[in-house]
Amino acid sequence: MAPAIRRRAVVTGLGVIAPGGNCRKAFWEHVTSDVSAIREEASHPCP
Numbered sequence: 001m002a003p004a005i006r007r008r009a010v011v012t013g014l015g016v017i018a019p020g021g022n023c024r025k026a027f028w029e030h031v032t033s034d035v036s037a038i039r040e041e042a043s044h045p046c047p
Helices: 025-032
Strands: none
Touching: none
C-alpha cells in the first residue's frame, strides 16, 4: 500500500460572483429582496 499523501488547503476568504452582486453583502441583499437578478434581453429576442 502506498504511503498517505498529506495535502493542505488555504481558505483566503468567502466571495461570490453572481448576477445578484459581486460581494456577500450585495448578493445577500438581492437574494432576500425578492427581486430577480436576471431580465429579458430585448435586443436578442428568442424565436
